[in-house]
Amino acid sequence: MSQHDQYEIRRFRAGRPDDGAAGSGAVPPETEAWLQAVNRGFYDQAFTPRTLRREAGYYHADDRLMTGVYVADAPRYSVGAEVPVATFTSFTNTLSTGDALLPAHLISDVTVRPTHRRRGLLRRMMTDSLASAHGAGLPIAALTATEATIYGRFGFGVATQTSTVELDTTSRFALPMAEDGAVGVVELARREAIAEVAGDVFTRFHENTRGSVGRQAAYPARIDGTINGYREEPDLSVRAALHYDDDGAPDGYLTYRYVDGRGSTDAVPVIKILDLVATGPDSYLGLWNFIGNLDLIERVRYDTARIDDPLPWAMADTRGYRVTGRSDLLWLRVLDPIACLQARRYSGDGELSLAVTDPLDLAAGTFDVGVSGGVPSVQQTATGPRTDADVTIDVASLSSAFLGGATIGALADAGRIRGDETAIRKLARMFAVDRAPYCITHF
Numbered sequence: 463m464s465q466h467d468q469y470e471i472r473r474f475r476a477g478r479p480d481d482g483a484a485g486s487g488a489v490p491p492e493t494e495a496w497l498q499a500v501n502r503g504f505y506d507q508a509f510t511p512r513t514l515r516r517e518a519g520y521y522h523a524d525d526r527l528m529t530g531v532y533v534a535d536a537p538r539y540s541v542g543a544e545v546p547v548a549t550f551t552s553f554t555n556t557l558s559t560g561d562a563l564l565p566a567h568l569i570s571d572v573t574v575r576p577t578h579r580r581r582g583l584l585r586r587m588m589t590d591s592l593a594s595a596h597g598a599g600l601p602i603a604a605l606t607a608t609e610a611t612i613y614g615r616f617g618f619g620v621a622t623q624t625s626t627v628e629l630d631t632t633s634r635f636a637l638p639m640a641e642d643g644a645v646g647v648v649e650l651a652r653r654e655a656i657a658e659v660a661g662d663v664f665t666r667f668h669e670n671t672r673g674s675v676g677r678q679a680a681y682p683a684r685i686d687g688t689i690n691g692y693r694e695e696p697d698l699s700v701r702a703a704l705h706y707d708d709d710g711a712p713d714g715y716l717t718y719r720y721v722d723g724r725g726s727t728d729a730v731p732v733i734k735i736l737d738l739v740a741t742g743p744d745s746y747l748g749l750w751n752f753i754g755n756l757d758l759i760e761r762v763r764y765d766t767a768r769i770d771d772p773l774p775w776a777m778a779d780t781r782g783y784r785v786t787g788r789s790d791l792l793w794l795r796v797l798d799p800i801a802c803l804q805a806r807r808y809s810g811d812g813e814l815s816l817a818v819t820d821p822l823d824l825a826a827g828t829f830d831v832g833v834s835g836g837v838p839s840v841q842q843t844a845t846g847p848r849t850d851a852d853v854t855i856d857v858a859s860l861s862s863a864f865l866g867g868a869t870i871g872a873l874a875d876a877g878r879i880r881g882d883e884t885a886i887r888k889l890a891r892m893f894a895v896d897r898a899p900y901c902i903t904h905f
């Protein structure tokens with residue numbers, strides 16, 4: 463018997479809580495066992511009946527396809543055979559290229575039980591899922607990764623990064639151009655009001671932000687403290703503020719929490735920003751002007767800042783802005799190079815042939831890429847990567863370069879793009895972006 467023969471793979475849509483015993487609100491057993499397995503996989507606390515119902519409701523609203531891998535029998539006293547030994551979920555949302563919204567195959571909740579690791583279960587679930595997304599015509603797949611060494615082999619590349627920043631908000635903090643209401647009005651908001659406005663504000667941000675991913679159903683509850691770890695009660699320490707445009711409509715918000723600095727090395731009063739969504743520079747600077755000027759607070763921390771954040775450039779004392787970390791957030795995997803390459807505008811005009819290699823053979827091919835007036839036209843000229851193409855790129859690198867998260871120059875210097883030097887320079891000019899791609903959605 464091969465190792466694979468002992469496993470059964472089942473796929474099902476997340477069950478609605480009411481689908482349980484006649485409207486009792488119970489979660490269908492298959493969904494419950496699957497969700498509890500994910501918790502185990504990430505070392506999280508088990509769901510209570512109430513938090514489980516809530517979580518299942520969000521998964522149902524996202525219309526998630528769950529994959530579970532099952533064994534036929536489980537030894538006495540062990541976790542039962544109804545609990546999958548591996549989990550994987552996928553659902554569709556949009557990826558913004560800044561010029562268009564692309565349907566994206568989002569992958570999440572990938573776990574393999576320690577006792578079943580390194581037997582190819584992830585590979586099986588991932589290759590099946592990517593093949594079916596490709597077959598369904600989805601142009602791109604996306605995920606966020608716990609470790610950077612797992613997903614490159616499946617054609618994923620880092621597409622966006624974020625900075626963790628800490629602001630000194632003692633008397634050093636000043637945003638000269640945001641003073642005296644010059645960038646609009648900010649007011650404290652009721653915590654509960656955020657769920658009402660967050661969707662519209664995020665949609666506007668999303669459409670205009672290259673690299674942004676649409677948010678899943680749980681998001682409003684996640685950012686306003688309704689989801690409070692695995693506790694049933696909301697986190698009442700979460701506070702909120704809104705920025706209003708000239709017509710009095712909300713065009714930005716932030717949620718935040720006071721963190722007692724005692725016990726940490728710097729031991730000062732700190733505000734941690736949970737979510738900050740601004741639809742333009744005025745709302746962005748207006749919200750920072752508000753949060754940077756709170757009485758009694760000496761530091762503000764934010765772990766999802768742009769890597770090319772305009773904030774330090776707006777500050778009177780740039781040294782009050784400290785980058786304390788940087789991490790990858792969004793990983794992309796091009797499935798359809800033509801649909802992807804045609805979904806954005808470009809900075810430089812020109813023509814070249816591009817060969818794409820792909821370990822899973824989903825996006826491989828040779829393409830004539832032309833850009834005129836910033837508008838692309840892409841045609842496939844061969845089903846595989848031709849050796850006489852001007853430039854050859856692997857699909858993970860293409861996925862990193864697609865929205866400008868990695869420059870063509872850096873990828874070439876890293877040995878991940880090959881070809882004629884003039885053509886590589888031309889490709890670099892085409893792909894150049896004015897702002898780094900930015901994603902503030904964790905999924």
Ligand SMILES: CC(=O)SCCNC(=O)CCNC(=O)[C@H](O)C(C)(C)COP(=O)(O)OP(=O)(O)OC[C@H]1O[C@@H](n2cnc3c(N)ncnc32)[C@H](O)[C@@H]1OP(=O)(O)O
Nearest residue numbers: 570571572573574579580581582583584585605607608611
């Ligand atoms: C999108 C998300 O959900 S990110 C969350 C990922 N999950 C976690 O971090 C939870 C803890 N880890 C796990 O559950 C598992 O170890 C997983 C999911 C990372 C890997 O599952 P496995 O079934 O062991 O992986 P599988 O056996 O299919 O390995 C496939 C390949 O990836 C490699 N690989 C697997 N895990 C890792 C890792 N953590 N680091 C580097 N390489 C890895 C394997 O060596 C193998 O390489 P090969 O194809 O070149 O031989």
